[in-house]
Amino acid sequence: MNSFNRLAAIISLASIFPLNVYAADSKGTVEVVHWWTSGGEAKAVDVLKKLIEKDGYTWQDSAVAGGGGAAAMTVLKTRAVSGNPPSAAQIKGPDLQEWGALGLLSNLDKVSTENKWDTLLSKTVSDTMKYDGHYVAVPVNIHRVNWLWINPEVFKKAGIDKAPTTLDELYAAGDKLKAAGFIPLAHGGQPWQDSTVFENLVLSVMGPQGYKKALIDLDESALTGPQMADVFTQLKKLQGYMDPDGTGQDWNLEAAKVINGKAGMQIMGDWAKSEWSAAGKKAGTDYECVPFPGTKGSFTYNIDSLAMFKLAKKNDTPGNIAAQNDVAKVALEPEFQYVFNQNKGSIPVRNDLDMSKFDSCGQASAKDFDEAGKTGGQLPSMAHNMATSLAVQGAIFDTVSNFMSDKSADPASAGKKLYSAIKSAQ
Numbered sequence: 544m545n546s547f548n549r550l551a552a553i554i555s556l557a558s559i560f561p562l563n564v565y566a567a568d569s570k571g572t573v574e575v576v577h578w579w580t581s582g583g584e585a586k587a588v589d590v591l592k593k594l595i596e597k598d599g600y601t602w603q604d605s606a607v608a609g610g611g612g613a614a615a616m617t618v619l620k621t622r623a624v625s626g627n628p629p630s631a632a633q634i635k636g637p638d639l640q641e642w643g644a645l646g647l648l649s650n651l652d653k654v655s656t657e658n659k660w661d662t663l664l665s666k667t668v669s670d671t672m673k674y675d676g677h678y679v680a681v682p683v684n685i686h687r688v689n690w691l692w693i694n695p696e697v698f699k700k701a702g703i704d705k706a707p708t709t710l711d712e713l714y715a716a717g718d719k720l721k722a723a724g725f726i727p728l729a730h731g732g733q734p735w736q737d738s739t740v741f742e743n744l745v746l747s748v749m750g751p752q753g754y755k756k757a758l759i760d761l762d763e764s765a766l767t768g769p770q771m772a773d774v775f776t777q778l779k780k781l782q783g784y785m786d787p788d789g790t791g792q793d794w795n796l797e798a799a800k801v802i803n804g805k806a807g808m809q810i811m812g813d814w815a816k817s818e819w820s821a822a823g824k825k826a827g828t829d830y831e832c833v834p835f836p837g838t839k840g841s842f843t844y845n846i847d848s849l850a851m852f853k854l855a856k857k858n859d860t861p862g863n864i865a866a867q868n869d870v871a872k873v874a875l876e877p878e879f880q881y882v883f884n885q886n887k888g889s890i891p892v893r894n895d896l897d898m899s900k901f902d903s904c905g906q907a908s909a910k911d912f913d914e915a916g917k918t919g920g921q922l923p924s925m926a927h928n929m930a931t932s933l934a935v936q937g938a939i940f941d942t943v944s945n946f947m948s949d950k951s952a953d954p955a956s957a958g959k960k961l962y963s964a965i966k967s968a969q
């Protein structure tokens with residue numbers, strides 16, 4: 544039985560004993576589980592909270608710290624199991640299908656039809672938000688994962704005159720940074736961060752078709768072949784440039800090392816930009832964003848979305864349902880889309896907004912997303928819950944992080960281990 548079937552069995556028992564955590568109030572409360580807790584992320588989610596409060600509803604914030612969301616997902620499962628789901632939760636990608644199949648999500652047909660979501664969203668996005676043909680979640684943004692963040696001042700001090708565009712240039716920059724006494728690569732050794740680097744290397748070494756075969760189709764020959772051995776070889780090499788104090792570090796604390804000039808680079812999705820913005824730094828002057836070396840033309844996407852839950856019986860009031868619908872409506876309105884995404888580092892998920900209101904990284908991201916859409920280069924991020932089930936993703940995370948923590952791990956056999964871990968998770 545996989546984890547979701549087990550969850551389904553427990554939920555059917557637990558739903559007999561619903562709990563009530565909602566404050567009684569006249570207009571309605573919406574409780575939102577999310578993991579936007581870094582300085583920049585908190586600033587972004589506050590935009591939604593303020594707009595919901597302006598509409599007269601109560602926002603009950605249930606943030607669960609932990610980048611990538613693994614801790615938030617554990618809390619969410621526990622809440623669902625005890626028959627006490629929140630009104631809304633940050634759930635993404637194929638995971639929406641699993642929650643939908645459990646019958647726990649509300650249908651957003653009314654709000655999506657009234658607000659013409661089908662015409663505002665690209666098909667890649669709207670398909671992901673629907674379960675069985677009905678919207679069950681509202682998308683808030685599009686993040687790109689294949690970015691490299693650079694502190695140009697640090698590069699200058701280390702004598703590096705251009706951003707790396709190939710893996711060899713990346714290592715050469717790493718050598719110069721090391722020699723000049725900087726941390727070449729800010730990196731927190733947490734499984735989701737390790738796998739964020741890993742998926743970037745898969746894309747760089749194997750190209751978009753290879754990425755698709757390995758991380759979306761989970762194809763045996765792609766996972767166990769010579770190119771995958773090369774990916775693991777590059778991962779070992781790259782590890783030599785990573786922050787020696789990075790074990791278990793949060794991504795935003797590592798981002799701070801690049802911002803403060805202790806480190807030269809960070810491989811991270813563009814939520815990293817939220818930290819630069821919150822620190823008052825400007826894209827193109829104080830920092831640079833470039834595609835991860837060897838991945839220009841591809842766009843690994845990560846769409847954040849808020850799924851709405853069927854409320855536990857005692858919370859199931861017209862006011863609380865209206866509050867849920869208000870979140871769904873407001874999240875796609877231009878007012879929220881502009882300010883939230885400017886703070887979050889992502890680009891708007893609606894396709895009709897004015898990108899001149901965004902900085903150079905935001906504009907590049909929007910342009911690259913469109914271009915990648917024309918060439919088959921739009922790829923769902925494995926490390927950010929867009930490409931596989933959470934069980935398969937967990938198997939990849941474990942294999943990659945175990946490989947990184949084992950000094951004598953052999954890149955030539957790592958692909959076979961990866962494949963068998965995936966098989967047992969399926």
Ligand code: BGC
Pocket residue numbers: 578579584609610611612686814845846847927
């Ligand atoms: C989420 C982002 C978040 C990041 C760091 C990603 O998986 O999609 O919204 O900022 O994790 O926590």
